[in-house]
Amino acid sequence: PGDDPRWAAPNFDDRQWALVSSTGDWEDIGYRHLNGAAWYRFHLTLPPGDERYSLYLPVIYTSYQVYVNGTLLLTQGQLPPHASTFRSRPTVVDLPLAGPRTEPETLTIALRIWHDPLWSRYRHGGLQGLAEVGRSDLIHEHFDTQEQAHLWQYSDDVDLGALELLAAAVALVLFLTRQSEREFLWFSLLMFAEGGNHVVTAWTHLHASRVLPTDSLASVLATLFLVSALMFFRILFGGKWSNAFVFALACCGLGAMISPLSWMGTLTVAQANFASLLLELPVLGWIVLFVRKQARRKHTDARILRGPVVFLVFAFLYTSLRWALETAGLIWLSTFSVRWQKPFYFTLNDIAEVIFLAAMLVILLRRFAMRSREQDRVHSELEAARSVQQVLVPETLPSIPGLLIDTAYHPAQEVGGDFFQILPMPDGKTLIIIGDVAGKGLPAALQVSLVVGTLRALVERTDAPAEILAGLNRSLQGRGPGFTTCLVLCLAADRKEMLFSNAGHIAPYVNGFELRTEPNLPLGVVPEIVFDEARYALQQGDHLAVLTDGVPEAMHHRELFGFERTGQISRQTADSIAEAARRFGQTDDITVLTIDIVPVPATYTEQLPEPALQPA
Numbered sequence: 001p002g003d004d005p006r007w008a009a010p011n012f013d014d015r016q017w018a019l020v021s022s023t024g025d026w027e028d029i030g031y032r033h034l035n036g037a038a039w040y041r042f043h044l045t046l047p048p049g050d051e052r053y054s055l056y057l058p059v060i061y062t063s064y065q066v067y068v069n070g071t072l073l074l075t076q077g078q079l080p081p082h083a084s085t086f087r088s089r090p091t092v093v094d095l096p097l098a099g100p101r102t103e104p105e106t107l108t109i110a111l112r113i114w115h116d117p118l119w120s121r122y123r124h125g126g127l128q129g130l131a132e133v134g135r136s137d138l139i140h141e142h143f144d145t146q147e148q149a150h151l152w153q154y155s156d157d158v159d160l161g162a163l164e165l166l167a168a169a170v171a172l173v174l175f176l177t178r179q180s181e182r183e184f185l186w187f188s189l190l191m192f193a194e195g196g197n198h199v200v201t202a203w204t205h206l207h208a209s210r211v212l213p214t215d216s217l218a219s220v221l222a223t224l225f226l227v228s229a230l231m232f233f234r235i236l237f238g239g240k241w242s243n244a245f246v247f248a249l250a251c252c253g254l255g256a257m258i259s260p261l262s263w264m265g266t267l268t269v270a271q272a273n274f275a276s277l278l279l280e281l282p283v284l285g286w287i288v289l290f291v292r293k294q295a296r297r298k299h300t301d302a303r304i305l306r307g308p309v310v311f312l313v314f315a316f317l318y319t320s321l322r323w324a325l326e327t328a329g330l331i332w333l334s335t336f337s338v339r340w341q342k343p344f345y346f347t348l349n350d351i352a353e354v355i356f357l358a359a360m361l362v363i364l365l366r367r368f369a370m371r372s373r374e375q376d377r378v379h380s381e382l383e384a385a386r387s388v389q390q391v392l393v394p395e396t397l398p399s400i401p402g403l404l405i406d407t408a409y410h411p412a413q414e415v416g417g418d419f420f421q422i423l424p425m426p427d428g429k430t431l432i433i434i435g436d437v438a439g440k441g442l443p444a445a446l447q448v449s450l451v452v453g454t455l456r457a458l459v460e461r462t463d464a465p466a467e468i469l470a471g472l473n474r475s476l477q478g479r480g481p482g483f484t485t486c487l488v489l490c491l492a493a494d495r496k497e498m499l500f501s502n503a504g505h506i507a508p509y510v511n512g513f514e515l516r517t518e519p520n521l522p523l524g525v526v527p528e529i530v531f532d533e534a535r536y537a538l539q540q541g542d543h544l545a546v547l548t549d550g551v552p553e554a555m556h557h558r559e560l561f562g563f564e565r566t567g568q569i570s571r572q573t574a575d576s577i578a579e580a581a582r583r584f585g586q587t588d589d590i591t592v593l594t595i596d597i598v599p600v601p602a603t604y605t606e607q608l609p610e611p612a613l614q615p616a
Contacts, residue, residue, distance in 0.1 A: 003037035003080065003112070008067040010108035014041045022131045025061070025124040026115070035120035037080060040111040044133055050100040054139040055093040058129030060113055062086045062211075066093050067110040076208055077114075085116040085211035087204055090129075090150075092143045094136060116211075118262070118269055122327040150206065156346045157202035160353060164195030167357060174364075178371075186232035187360070193225035194353065212263060219259040226252045226283050233287055237294045237302060248286040255279040273324035280320060284313045301363050308352070308359040315352035382414050400424050402495040402600035405432075408578035408592045410550075416589035417444035418548045419452060425463050428493025433468075434593060435505065436548045438482030450475070451484060451523075465490050465501035466531040469523065473503070473531075476524035483522040487546055491538070495597050498544075501533045506552070509545040509570035510536065514563070542597040545570040547577065550590035554581040561585075 006012055020029040022040065031038075046053055057066070063077025063086040074093050077086025095107060115125030132139065168191035175184035197218060204214045230248055239245065255276055262272035291309050294302035397405055405422060417437040424430050433455060437447045454475040458468050465488035476484060485505040491498050500508065500515075504522030507514050518532040547566070554561035561584045569577050574592040581590055 001031065001034060001036070001038045003039070003114075007039045007041065008070050008072075008110045008112065010069045012041075017041065022127060023129070024126070025128055026126040027124040029126070031126075032124075033120050034125055035115045035117040037112065037114045038125065039113070040127075042109055044095075044107045044109055046095075046101060046105045046107065048101045048103055050097070052097055052136040053095045053133060054136040055095060055109065056090070056132040056134075056139050056143055057093065057111075058090050058127055058131065060088050060111070060127055061123050061125045062088065062116045062119060063114045064088065065112040067112070068093075068095060069108055070110075071096075077210075079112065079114045083114050083116075085118065087209055087211050087214070089206075089208040090143065090146060091208075092139055118265065121268060121270060122329060154202045154205050156350045157198040157205075160350055161195045161198030161202065163357065164191045164198065164353070167360075168192040168195060171364075183232060183235045186228050186235060189224060190228035190232050193221045193228055197221045197225065215259065215263075219256065223252055223256040226255065226280065229287060230283060233290055237290070237299060239290060244282075244286055248283045251279040251282045270324065270328035273320070273327050277317075277320045277324050280317070284317065288313055301366075304359050304362055305356075308356040312352040312356045315349045319349055394420075394422060398422055398424055400430055402598055403430060403491070404596040404598055406574040406594045406596075408574040408590070410578055410582060410586065410590040412550070412586060412589050413440050415445050416440065416591075417448060418550070418589040418591040419448045420546075420591060420593055421452065421455060422593075423456075423459055425459070427463075429463055430491045431459060431463060431468075432489040432491070432546065432593065432595065433486065434546045434548065434591060435484055435486035436589070436591075437484045444482075447479070447482070447484070450479060451486075463490055464533070465499055466533045469501050469503045469520075469531045470529065473523045473529055474527065477527050479524065483524045485522045485549075489544075489546065491595075493600075495540075495600055496538055498536045498538055499533055500536070501531045503529075503531060506547060506549055509567060511543055512567060512571045514567060538597050540597055540599055543571055544595040544597075545574075545577065546593045546595075548589060548591040550586065550588040551577060551581040551592065553588055554584040554590075555587050556585040 007014075020040075022042070026032075026034045026038070055066070060076070063079050063083065064075075065072055065079060066074040073096075074091065076088045076091065078084040113126060119125075132142070134142075168188045171184045171188035171191060175181065175188060178184065200214055200218050200221065203209070204211075227249065230245065230252070233239070234245060258267070258272050258276050258279070261267045262269060267275065288310055291302050291306055295306045397407065400422075407420070409416075409418065409420075411418070417439055418435070419437070420432070420434040422430070422432055435448075435451065437444045437451065439447065451472060454472055455468065458471040462468060462471075468488050469486060472484075472486060483504070486503045487500065487505040487508065488502075489498055489500045489508065500517070501520075502517050503520050507516055509515070515534070515536060517534045520531050521529060552561055552563050552566045561581055565580075565584075566577075569580055572580075572594075574594045577592045577594070578590050
């Protein structure tokens with residue numbers, strides 16, 4: 001033990017040094033819990049000839065340098081004065097050959113080793129295997145064989161990591177296509193964390209590397225795994241933010257602080273591992289109890305996951321406990337390590353993760369089939385609703401003398417609940433009806449189809465707005481939970497007068513002013529309502545605007561478009577009014593009709609039928 005650069009010199013007298021075996025670590029040779037710097041020196045005599053020789057070094061904890069005859073040939077890690085924890089790998093040092101040896105040549109090989117104090121309680125410093133010297137070709141062949149065996153030992157981390165990262169990518173794609181289903185996002189993060197952890201584990205054991213960056217990344221991934229697991233199961237089964245759930249999340253946050261405390265030396269590695277284990281217990285306990293509770297409620301997905309989750313949590317806790325005990329110097333549980341090497345290398349954790357992935361695959365396939373059926377049903381509903389929509393909103397406007405009619409219709413969804421009808425009557429009058437059914441989608445479209453069908457039957461018998469609304473009100477009683485607003489305008493044949501009646505709808509605008517009437521309830525609320533009628537004189541050049549509540553109820557940052565703005569733009573065209581509301585922030589269906597009163601051709605009035613004589 002100790003550190004002195006002179007110990008690398010070939011002429012240094014090391015006869016007073018203890019003779020130790022190069023096949024064991026520092027505890028095996030009598031230096032229990034030794035940390036810091038220590039040196040090995042040994043003398044190697046090479047026979048005459050030109051044969052090349054190499055030195056095979058096993059894993060050495062934690063950083064070291066190799067000197068041959070006082071010359072530095074190799075450094076792995078960082079040693080004092082800038083020492084850092086390093087995870088070394090077996091390596092081969094080719095011994096220098098100046099030329100053919102005519103007589104035996106003695107080489108002095110010195111190993112300068114530094115062992116991290118944090119590791120000394122559970123990882124003993126020095127050589128972790130047998131150092132060997134021999135012909136270069138044989139040593140390199142031996143090294144390649146050892147590396148293949150080592151790669152096989154961590155092939156499960158490589159394979160399982162790749163599988164879980166693939167699962168993470170698939171789940172992320174599913175989330176991006178269905179962003180409302182956030183369980184796919186959390187499952188993607190869950191698989192990314194666990195797959196990334198496998199990749200980091202394989203990397204650190206297959207490559208020489210500094211411990212702090214890799215362990216920091218592993219710690220972040222472990223915290224992400226626990227948080228993602230909590231969020232995934234909560235969202236998957238519709239759980240609430242209970243006190244137990246919040247406490248489990250808080251444990252995840254506290255667990256993220258354990259590793260920094262260990263790196264700073266505040267906690268020993270064993271203390272950090274036991275603290276992490278204690279903080280993991282509430283997280284894993286909540287997951288097991290929550291899934292079990294959902295399974296008892298006969299949730300199919302929970303029943304599928306119940307067994308795999310319990311197995312995965314058991315394997316996780318077993319591995320964490322075994323590692324915590326090992327770092328505390330209690331290695332008796334390590335003899336019960338569950339692993340298999342044939343037909344391929346895998347551990348208890350690997351089996352648990354594969355079973356969990358298989359269960360999740362079943363759930364994802366099941367949900368995909370259910371979503372596909374749901375999409376087919378919705379698609380069929382939308383097709384039916386679109387067919388109905390063609391009845392609700394006329395595709396072409398009739399040409400009516402004396403009137404210039406402009407319309408704009410913008411549903412908030414695929415199918416809206418607004419409707420309007422423009423019906424020229426045989427006696428020259430024109431009925432203009434606009435309305436809004438509560439609800440959206442196919443139910444609203446079907447309700448509107450009932451309204452329009454009833455409306456067309458009613459206008460065969462009457463053109464009085466109040467009578468039309470009364471008939472619609474009777475037909476809608478008991479026909480659905482919602483209500484319908486409606487406005488009926490009847491324009492005289494000479495366009496000099498308008499008769500209108502309102503059932504809870506927005507009042508019409510004439511030349512920018514709102515025509516207020518007596519308030520009436522919407523249709524379908526109360527039977528046998530008597531609707532009031534209002535009469536308004538028209539003249540050429542008047543501009544009428546009728547619209548649905550999608551215009552005044554447009555919203556931008558919780559501010560309504562409002563009736564004041566609606567009145568200000570009511571003199572514009574239908575497209576301009578609708579576009580102003582849409583730019584402000586559409587939240588509902590928007591329907592606008594504008595009617596301009598223009599001169600009626602003389603030929604049109606001459607063709608109108610004479611009014612029927614009424615008895616005195």
